């Protein structure tokens with residue numbers, strides 16, 4: 125099953141009819157067009173799926189058996205919890221001290237003058253549950269935050285056995301295409317929400333005023349504008365940079381909108397492949413950042429920080445950055461979170477930022493106070 129659920133709308137796909145032919149990421153747009161032409165008139169005219177973080181790894185993209193797009197009644201808002209981990213423990217990989225040391229190493233590289241300006245480093249929280257979570261319920265709880273898009277992706281849609289899933293609640297639009305209109309809404313520069321309203325407002329103000337976060341943000345916006353500019357006749361960010369929030373985080377965000385020069389421009393999947401990974405999840409310059417991530421991170425990102433979305437036979441569709449997610453394999457749940465490092469980043473702050481980014485999923489899973497303190501401290 126594949127589900128994408130956001131304010132008032134849900135796209136739900138079941139079954140697998142045709143899997144996209146594997147190939148180089150640079151050929152994704154062509155392969156997507158071929159698949160949509162080859163299956164025209166048979167089954168839904170849409171492919172759904174995800175791109176993994178690593179550009180060299182195979183995508184998971186397929187034509188489903190059924191596709192249902194429907195309006196949803198206004199969402200309930202609030203928070204909920206599954207109470208799954210009452211007496212279980214949680215492991216942080218790498219440990220906070222090791223993550224902090226990774227950030228130091230990244231800062232040395234940035235200062236080292238090889239051109240690296242930004243790198244996003246991530247870490248994991250691994251939970252061993254007593255039982256496999258109820259996926260429907262987890263998605264429903266994640267969907268209570270009106271500022272996110274909740275998603276569910278079966279990682280082995282054509283195989284039986286123990287389910288392997290990616291579920292999450294992302295605040296970030298990588299790219300959407302509707303006819304000639306293209307949009308992207310990168311987020312970069314973050315601070316955890318405050319517990320009290322006055323503290324919360326103060327944090328938002330501090331984020332907007334932070335030179336380090338503004339630089340981190342600007343790198344991402346410039347990168348996306350540079351890549352989209354050759355394809356667009358009009359392109360800009362009319363609203364400029366502003367604050368975005370989720371139930372647990374403040375972010376700096378910019379909505380970028382453009383008009384494609386030609387109807388033959390890349391499909392939404394092709395645009396996702398062009399932009400991904402942006403400096404919001406990789407770094408800048410892209411290849412240097414990917415090299416640094418491969419050397420400094422010891423875990424596999426899989427689909428975390430990749431892109432999840434859909435594309436139809438007109439090329440339309442939307443792709444979200446696969447953030448705030450958990451990979452679920454039976455009772456084992458792996459959460460991922462990362463933070464952008466630029467000159468001026470403070471290792472301890474990045475530890476706290478990543479801890480806060482785990483919160484939405486940990487709360488939904490109902491991790492009890494003991495492990496929650498371990499992750500939420502600060």
Ligand SMILES: C=C(O[C@@H]1C=C(C(=O)O)C=C[C@H]1O)C(=O)O
Pocket residue numbers: 244246296311312313314375404405429447448460461462463464465481
């Ligand atoms: C990498 C993550 O988030 C990304 C990094 C951000 C930052 O460094 O400020 C902000 C939003 C996301 O683009 C994550 O949530 O794991």
